[in-house]
Amino acid sequence: MSTSKRLNSDRLETQFKDFKPALDRAEATEEAQRCINCFDAPCIKACPTGIDIPKFIRRIGSNHVQGAAKTILDSNIFGLSCAECCPVETLCEGACVYNDLNHKPITIGKLQRFAIETAYDASMEFYKPGKASGKKVALLGAGPASFAAAHELRIHGHEAVIFEKSEIAGGLNTTGIAPYKMRAEVSLREVERILKMGVKVEYGKELGRNVDLNKLVQEYDAVFLGLGLGADSKFDAAGADHPRVTGAVDFIAKMKTCQASELAWMKNVKTALVIGGGNTALDACRELKGLGVEQVVVSYRRGEAEMSGYKHEFKWARQEGVDFWFHTLGGCRWPGNAYRDHTDVERRPGFSGDRPGKAGVVADKNDWFEIRKGPPAGRTQDGPHGARENICRWRLGQWRNGSRQRSG
Amino acid sequence: MADLTTKFLGITSPNPFWLASAPPTNTGGQVMRAFEAGWGGAVWKTLGKPITNVSSRFGAIDYAGRKVAGFNNIELITDRPLDVNLKEMAEAKRRYPKHTLVASLMVETREEWKDIIRKVEDVGSDAIELNFGCPHGMCERGMGSAVGQEPKLLELITSWAKEFARVPVIVKLTPNITDVTRPAQAAKRGGADAVSLINTIKSIIAVDINDFVPLPKVAGKSTNGGYCGPAVKPIALHMVGSIAKDRLVGIPISGIGGISDWRDAVEFMLMGAGNVQVCTAVMHYGYRIIEDMVEGLSDYMDAKGFRTPMEITGKAVPNYKEWGELDQSYHHVAEIHPEACIGCNLCVVACDDGGHQCIAVKPEVRRAPIVHEPECVGCNLCELVCPSPGAITMRKTERTAHHH
Numbered sequence: 001m002s003t004s005k006r007l008n009s010d011r012l013e014t015q016f017k018d019f020k021p022a023l024d025r026a027e028a029t030e031e032a033q034r035c036i037n038c039f040d041a042p043c044i045k046a047c048p049t050g051i052d053i054p055k056f057i058r059r060i061g062s063n064h065v066q067g068a069a070k071t072i073l074d075s076n077i078f079g080l081s082c083a084e085c086c087p088v089e090t091l092c093e094g095a096c097v098y099n100d101l102n103h104k105p106i107t108i109g110k111l112q113r114f115a116i117e118t119a120y121d122a123s124m125e126f127y128k129p130g131k132a133s134g135k136k137v138a139l140l141g142a143g144p145a146s147f148a149a150a151h152e153l154r155i156h157g158h159e160a161v162i163f164e165k166s167e168i169a170g171g172l173n174t175t176g177i178a179p180y181k182m183r184a185e186v187s188l189r190e191v192e193r194i195l196k197m198g199v200k201v202e203y204g205k206e207l208g209r210n211v212d213l214n215k216l217v218q219e220y221d222a223v224f225l226g227l228g229l230g231a232d233s234k235f236d237a238a239g240a241d242h243p244r245v246t247g248a249v250d251f252i253a254k255m256k257t258c259q260a261s262e263l264a265w266m267k268n269v270k271t272a273l274v275i276g277g278g279n280t281a282l283d284a285c286r287e288l289k290g291l292g293v294e295q296v297v298v299s300y301r302r303g304e305a306e307m308s309g310y311k312h313e314f315k316w317a318r319q320e321g322v323d324f325w326f327h328t329l330g331g332c333r334w335p336g337n338a339y340r341d342h343t344d345v346e347r348r349p350g351f352s353g354d355r356p357g358k359a360g361v362v363a364d365k366n367d368w369f370e371i372r373k374g375p376p377a378g379r380t381q382d383g384p385h386g387a388r389e390n391i392c393r394w395r396l397g398q399w400r401n402g403s404r405q406r407s408g
Numbered sequence: 409m410a411d412l413t414t415k416f417l418g419i420t421s422p423n424p425f426w427l428a429s430a431p432p433t434n435t436g437g438q439v440m441r442a443f444e445a446g447w448g449g450a451v452w453k454t455l456g457k458p459i460t461n462v463s464s465r466f467g468a469i470d471y472a473g474r475k476v477a478g479f480n481n482i483e484l485i486t487d488r489p490l491d492v493n494l495k496e497m498a499e500a501k502r503r504y505p506k507h508t509l510v511a512s513l514m515v516e517t518r519e520e521w522k523d524i525i526r527k528v529e530d531v532g533s534d535a536i537e538l539n540f541g542c543p544h545g546m547c548e549r550g551m552g553s554a555v556g557q558e559p560k561l562l563e564l565i566t567s568w569a570k571e572f573a574r575v576p577v578i579v580k581l582t583p584n585i586t587d588v589t590r591p592a593q594a595a596k597r598g599g600a601d602a603v604s605l606i607n608t609i610k611s612i613i614a615v616d617i618n619d620f621v622p623l624p625k626v627a628g629k630s631t632n633g634g635y636c637g638p639a640v641k642p643i644a645l646h647m648v649g650s651i652a653k654d655r656l657v658g659i660p661i662s663g664i665g666g667i668s669d670w671r672d673a674v675e676f677m678l679m680g681a682g683n684v685q686v687c688t689a690v691m692h693y694g695y696r697i698i699e700d701m702v703e704g705l706s707d708y709m710d711a712k713g714f715r716t717p718m719e720i721t722g723k724a725v726p727n728y729k730e731w732g733e734l735d736q737s738y739h740h741v742a743e744i745h746p747e748a749c750i751g752c753n754l755c756v757v758a759c760d761d762g763g764h765q766c767i768a769v770k771p772e773v774r775r776a777p778i779v780h781e782p783e784c785v786g787c788n789l790c791e792l793v794c795p796s797p798g799a800i801t802m803r804k805t806e807r808t809a810h811h812h
């Protein structure tokens with residue numbers, strides 16, 4: 001058994017400031033006292049972990065922060081991470097009745113963060129391992145799913161051993177969350193508390209490589225699969241191996257955990273194209289902005305309304321100066337759904353992403369289309385729409401999926 | 409702009425707003441700044457025999473994010489030398505002759521009353537106020553509320569003051585008494601020209617739960633003080649109203665207690681006050697609050713057609729009845745307006761646990777709950793707890809009240 005990899009102190013994510021700053025005690029008390037304390041509150045129903053929100057808020061209001069933290073943690077042992085990175089705008093805060101009064105909803109996420117941070121800063125302890133049951137459970141993957149399960153198992157006195165393929169604990173909660181929402185150390189802080197419950201972690205143990213499921217099933221009373229959704233999808237296109245084309249999740253992980261030197265090439269990047277319209281794309285574009293990339297463009301194959309990323313995140317990205325190009329597949333055929341329009345591309349002259357040394361490309365795993373480094377500047381010859389396409393100066397290549405070949 | 413000029417005991421003030429005898433009227437510099445800001449009058453910080461004050465002196469209750477919902481003090485009367493105060497009073501009156509200057513006094517013997525009344529009249533005081541209200545420090549010495557709680561003694565001292573004074577005499581009453589009309593009647597019998605009320609309510613503002621010392625702390629110990637500020641307004645309004653209603657009193661009232669804005673002031677005047685006095689709100693926000701008080705009162709008077717502030721006085725008194733005089737057959741029920749309802753269900757839990765179990769949740773999220781009218785007693789608790797303006801109103805019904 002080894003310990004989790006340490007975070008590098010000069011990692012790039014430390015440049016980011018909190019997008020939603022923490023509340024101080026006076027602010028928290030005032031905000032807590034604003035809560036109506038709804039009966040049968042809609043915010044509770046909107047919380048995927050069912051935290052009794054008015055209950056914990058009332059405890060903050062009465063200056064009983066310990067009780068507030070306990071209320072949260074009883075429902076969700078990752079109460080701090082969730083306070084900082086949950087999309088509260090569409091969950092609890094989106095359900096707050098104040099919205100119907102045209103008032104600002106209660107800032108539930110910030111109050112939750114206040115409660116847990118205050119409790120943790122004061123080294124309050126809430127749980128003890130239960131009496132040994134003699135049973136043991138193997139958990140695969142050291143993400144929040146396994147850790148939350150392991151914590152629960154320890155409370156009931158079962159042994160919990162996590163097998164993690166990487167060298168770092170916390171899964172995407174450590175390596176994936178946009179740093180202006182939450183830094184990796186917050187994830188590890190919560191992991192640390194769960195480890196104290198006696199959870200063991202074996203690093204460098206990958207299911208299918210050096211871990212055998214059949215053996216685990218024999219050795220343990222139960223096996224929990226907490227493997228997450230897996231790595232970035234491969235950018236299956238010509239040019240995908242270009243050194244400046246990277247998967248977003250991989251890029252974000254480096255920014256959050258590695259030495260800055262591992263992303264040294266980012267230094268000179270002035271423009272970046274983010275491909276995709278999901279939440280990872282919306283994180284990535286704001287992260288690039290935060291790292292000082294002057295022009296960040298999100299290109300998305302469909303329209304604004306179809307984007308799967310949250311509306312509030314989209315709004316903030318726009319406010320931070322990110323450009324959005326909708327319907328920008330440049331004639332590339334999309335499986336089953338012909339690309340419609342790409343006129344938006346034309347409205348954005350001056351994008352010079354193809355200049356060597358100036359471009360960073362971050363590809364969201366969800367969008368699969370092809371980019372090749374184009375000619376230095378000027379017109380591409382082979383776009384289906386001729387001169388129109390050159391304005392984007394990304395030369396769109398071929399969809400390499402057997403029959404779905406586009407001409408030109 | 410309405411004319412706010414107010415006549416009270418024959419004294420003319422630019423408006424009905426006086427500063428109560430308290431820290432805001434401690435010094436000449438302050439009182440002159442207050443007059444400059446627009447205050448109609450000032451009752452000087454109580455003069456008497458030399459004392460010292462302690463530190464700390466104050467405590468406050470914060471409520472729901474608002475600071476100083478209630479305020480507590482263990483301060484005594486002025487701790488400045490009498491001759492300094494007198495000199496500054498003279499200067500203030502000389503420089504602001506149109507503003508009302510009232511001397512608040514608290515001494516013990518007949519001779520002391522005679523002496524100090526002469527001195528404050530000599531510096532131009534328009535009236536004197538006898539402090540029979542202070543509930544801490546002075547009462548243990550047989551002054552302040554110790555007098556206010558003893559109608560006979562109050563009457564006697566009032567009569568001394570009337571004997572010596574050429575200017576009107578106001579008796580300031582303590583609320584620390586079961587029936588405030590008794591000392592008010594005594595003041596009348598003693599010849600007082602008016603009463604002013606309330607002084608502070610005996611209180612302990614809070615206790616430090618870590619070191620077990622009540623607040624405010626003076627070297628690790630504390631004592632009871634006097635409570636004032638917005639929290640005491642309902643108590644003061646009742647006391648003012650009950651004196652205004654009492655035929656045995658029948659003298660003017662200067663209303664005090666939790667007044668923070670023009671609306672509070674209007675309420676006191678409607679309940680019978682001829683003018684009002686303010687302390688805590690000024691300690692909290694400064695003399696500048698007078699601007700809003702003056703403008704707000706003026707707009708209110710214009711809107712209601714009052715030509716002078718005196719016309720407001722007592723307008724609500726005929727509507728203040730004994731419980732037994734109320735119409736027992738009147739009945740109304742709660743009505744929930746779904747278009748304004750935000751679905752918090754606070755009315756449901758309030759009626760269930762603290763009312764009469766007649767509001768039911770509608771199962772669908774964010775649907776207005778339903779009132780079961782035959783069970784509704786019309787207590788209006790639901791209307792009070794509802795956070796959405798207009799979502800619950802009370803509707804008159806013909807049915808008589810339903811008793812359980």
Ligand SMILES: Cc1cc2nc3c(=O)[nH]c(=O)nc-3n(C[C@H](O)[C@H](O)[C@H](O)COP(=O)(O)OP(=O)(O)OC[C@H]3O[C@@H](n4cnc5c(N)ncnc54)[C@H](O)[C@@H]3O)c2cc1C
Binds near residue numbers: 169177181248249
């Ligand atoms: C870029 C990005 C940003 C995100 N931002 C947010 C956000 O702001 N808010 C939010 O609520 N959610 C966000 N999420 C989602 C959130 O991170 C995940 O929902 C959460 O981490 C899932 O937890 P998990 O434990 O199921 O999986 P993961 O966090 O993915 O953890 C799985 C773990 O299993 C390990 N593993 C994988 N395969 C094997 C194997 N074969 N053998 C052993 N170990 C293995 C992995 O290394 C990893 O440590 C984001 C996700 C991404 C990608």
Ligand SMILES: Cc1cc2nc3c(=O)[nH]c(=O)nc-3n(C[C@H](O)[C@H](O)[C@H](O)COP(=O)(O)O)c2cc1C
């Ligand atoms: C609507 C209502 C009715 C009350 N009825 C009574 C009563 O019948 N008898 C009684 O002794 N006190 C009664 N009280 C006073 C309460 O018992 C309590 O002393 C008072 O409300 C102060 O406490 P609180 O403000 O902290 O709740 C009543 C209070 C309220 C609000």
Ligand code: SF4
Binds near residue numbers: 038095098108
């Ligand atoms: S919906 Fe809003 S006001 Fe109601 S309990 Fe939840 S946070 Fe409080």
